[in-house]
Amino acid sequence: MGRVIGFELSSQEPEKAAEFYSKVFGWEVAEPQWDYWAVSTGKDVKPGINGGIGKGPNDYPHGTRLQIEVDSIDAAISKAKENGAMILREKMEFDDFYLAYLVDTVGIGFGLIQRK
Known part of the structure; x- marks a missing residue:
């Protein structure tokens, strides 16, 4: 069975998106690797998933994707x-x-x- 293990927010301005979600929701945003900023949405004491913010490719410039393991x-x-x-x-x-x-x-x- 495939399990949702994260999300990815795609943006042509990932730095700006990272700043927004950090300020609005308090998400911890890691330093980027390969135009991808890993995101922690909270402590693991409550249910939830973490994800990331990435520079969207030309064929998927904006939006949200689930990551399924x-x-x-x-x-x-x-x-x-x-x-x-x-x-x-x-x-x-x-x-x-x-x-x-x-x-x-x-x-x-x-x-x-x-x-x-």
Whole structure:
């Protein structure tokens, strides 16, 4: 089962977005890595998820995406494609995880994450 483990806010002005959410909601925003600012939305004593703010790519310049953790990113991508999803970013490899971006059949963007 895929579990929502985070969110990503996309913006062409991520520094400005980070400042806004930090001031309005008190979110802790980390120093950026690869145009991505990790966000902590509160202490882990209450239910909730953390996420990040990233510089949105040209094909997804603004918006919010859920990040869904899966056991096999290749299987999840295949199943999503079989059910009508569009791939925005094929599987990318990072130090600790794989990541891909898709759009579902009604236009909602989401990310898939598989930890190594």
